[in-house]
Amino acid sequence: MISFSRVSKRYPGGHQALNDVSFTIDSGELVFVTGHSGAGKSTLLKLLVAIERPTGGSVIVNGQNVGALTPRAVPFMRRSFGLVFQDHKLLYDRNVYENVALPLQISGFAPRDTARRVRAALDKVGLLKFETAMPITLSGGEQQRLCIARAIVHRPAILLADEPTGNLDADYALEIGELIRSFNQVGVTAVIATHDQTLLSQLSPRVISLKQGALDTGAAA
Amino acid sequence: MKAWLAAHGRSINAAVTRLAGAPLGSTLNALVIGIALSLPIGLHLVVSNLQAASQHLTSAPQISVYMALDANRSEVAQIETKLKQTPRVANFRFVPREQALADLKNSSGLADVIDGLPQNPLPDAFVIDADDGSPAALEALRDEIGQWPRIAHVQLDAMWARRLDAGLRLGRLAAVGIALLLAVALVAVTFNTIRLQVLTRRDEIEVIKLIGATDAFIRRPFLYFGALQGFAGAIVCWLILAAAVYLANRSLGELSHVYASLFQLGFLSPLDSFALLAVPTALGWLGAWLSVSRHLSAIAQ
Incomplete structure (x- = not known):
């Protein structure tokens, strides 16, 4: 499903964020990408969704070479991902329903389909009763669950999360962990960049550990 | 859809x-x-x-020729013959003074005023279309006709209309x-x-x-x-x-x-x-x- 082969990324200015990284992730796997700040976790996720392009090697997702996509093809490739951000990246001028409906509207779902799926996703993360609330009125944990609802509403094959529990209390973090586990159990491939040890022991995933831009084989589980 | x-x-x-x-x-x-x-x-x-x-308003320029007020029928006929003999006059129309007065009465709304006039103040007139419409040719023709006997006034019509047209x-x-x-x-x-x-x-x-x-x-x-x-x-x-x-x-x-x-x-x-x-x-x-x-x-x- 995802394969990195000899991927390097050097930013303009000379910073080598990733150096000769190779791994594959099969469909349905639950994988954590761990490492210290600056180890290259964020770069790895950015390469997956074509925010950045590799300077060496190839990133293959669903058989597509992500680094070689034309700008026109990028949006359609991104729709196979569900993205969860540490800072949620919600749209604060729209209500909960509209935030979750956005990926469906982007993909051109019919209005009736959209309503059904949005409610299902909100129900799944326990926010159905907040349908018409504005995101700013929700707690941090609720906002993160809203972000997850938006990420999974279009039933993506891959869930990508960048520090999903980074700003949350332990209780909230557990809820998020459970949500991730439940999606993984129904076949969604999940790639989580985190250094949250609690989440790690909660989900006992496969771990890809990065150290200074390279695979840290010594620490791999 | x-x-x-x-x-x-x-x-x-x-x-x-x-x-x-x-x-x-x-x-x-x-x-x-x-x-x-x-x-x-x-x-x-x-x-x-x-x-x-x-x-x-006609935009092809015409020349109006006004006879003297006291010109008689034979003098008018003379001018008519001369116009016929002038090759630069493509065609012309005679407007008798009685008709001119009637037209004015109908078109201007000044019927009361006109009825009150002791005599017809309008002269006999010819309206001429020249074969050459250029301003220079028209002016030459106007000057020539102006020399003829018993002609009171020759006027280039519609030159102003042309100017208006150009302005517009x-x-x-x-x-x-x-x-x-x-x-x-x-x-x-x-x-x-x-x-x-x-x-x-x-x-x-x-x-x-x-x-x-x-x-x-x-x-x-x-x-x-x-x-x-x-x-x-x-x-x-x-x-x-x-x-x-x-x-x-x-x-x-x-x-x-x-x-x-x-x-x-x-x-x-x-x-x-x-x-x-x-x-x-x-x-x-x-x-x-x-x-x-x-x-x-x-x-x-």
């Missing part, structure tokens, strides 16, 4: 919300566009009206020129408005891009916004012109009542009105398109 309609509906809705969300700014923009547009289109309206009014053509050209300049200004105004919007919505655009929106999807609400702003400006312009024509016609009504003739300004035809509304809408759309395209590429992700 339903999803497509829904997507456009949402974009229009978003654009209307943004317009209504900043009522002062939107109103000012619409006023700026509307007032600016009303200048060239108002000029066009005036020119069109004058042109329509001057059209029934200049006016029309000016209207087109101003319209083109203001079209550019409209595009620029929209460009700037949309630029500010894109910059303030940068975060939102980045998020939408990340979750798989195409550029077309991101562009759409901005395009509708630009088009709506142009349309609002066009409506303002239309209202300004309608009010101006209404007020002008009211005072023209009083004026022409006094002169017993009815001259009224015509308003824009339905087709012109449609163009007035459609063109600024399209220009607003264009300005928005240029702006969003340019600024989207700056938000590269």
Whole structure:
């Protein structure tokens, strides 16, 4: 499903964020990408969704070479991902329903389909009763669950999360962990960049550990 | 199809919300566009009206030859023969003084005054079409006929109509020129408005891009916004012109009542009105398109 082969990324200015990284992730796997700040976790996720392009090697997702996509093809490739951000990246001028409906509207779902799926996703993360609330009125944990609802509403094959529990209390973090586990159990491939040890022991995933831009084989589980 | 309609509906809705969300700014923009547009289109309206009014005045120049008031029938017949023998006179028409008086009575609304005259003040006249319509040839012919006996006055008609026509053509050209300049200004105004919007919505655009929106999807609400702003400006312009024509016609009504003739300004035809509304809408759309395209590429992700 995802394969990195000899991927390097050097930013303009000379910073080598990733150096000769190779791994594959099969469909349905639950994988954590761990490492210290600056180890290259964020770069790895950015390469997956074509925010950045590799300077060496190839990133293959669903058989597509992500680094070689034309700008026109990028949006359609991104729709196979569900993205969860540490800072949620919600749209604060729209209500909960509209935030979750956005990926469906982007993909051109019919209005009736959209309503059904949005409610299902909100129900799944326990926010159905907040349908018409504005995101700013929700707690941090609720906002993160809203972000997850938006990420999974279009039933993506891959869930990508960048520090999903980074700003949350332990209780909230557990809820998020459970949500991730439940999606993984129904076949969604999940790639989580985190250094949250609690989440790690909660989900006992496969771990890809990065150290200074390279695979840290010594620490791999 | 339903999803497509829904997507456009949402974009229009978003654009209307943004317009209504900043009522002062939107109103000012619409006023700026509307007032600016009303200048060239108002000029066009005036020119069109004058042109329509001057059209029934003959625009082929003619020469009017007035006999002396006391010229008798045989003297008039002599002139008629001379005109027939002059090759530069293509054809001519004799207007007897009695007929001229009757015409004046019918057309001017001064019947009472004319009836009160002790005698007919009008002379016999010939109206001549020259075979060469150039001003120099006409003036030469006028001077020649002026030398003939018993001719009181020779006048070049319709030269003023020609001059008016040339003036109107200049006016029309000016209207087109101003319209083109203001079209550019409209595009620029929209460009700037949309630029500010894109910059303030940068975060939102980045998020939408990340979750798989195409550029077309991101562009759409901005395009509708630009088009709506142009349309609002066009409506303002239309209202300004309608009010101006209404007020002008009211005072023209009083004026022409006094002169017993009815001259009224015509308003824009339905087709012109449609163009007035459609063109600024399209220009607003264009300005928005240029702006969003340019600024989207700056938000590269």
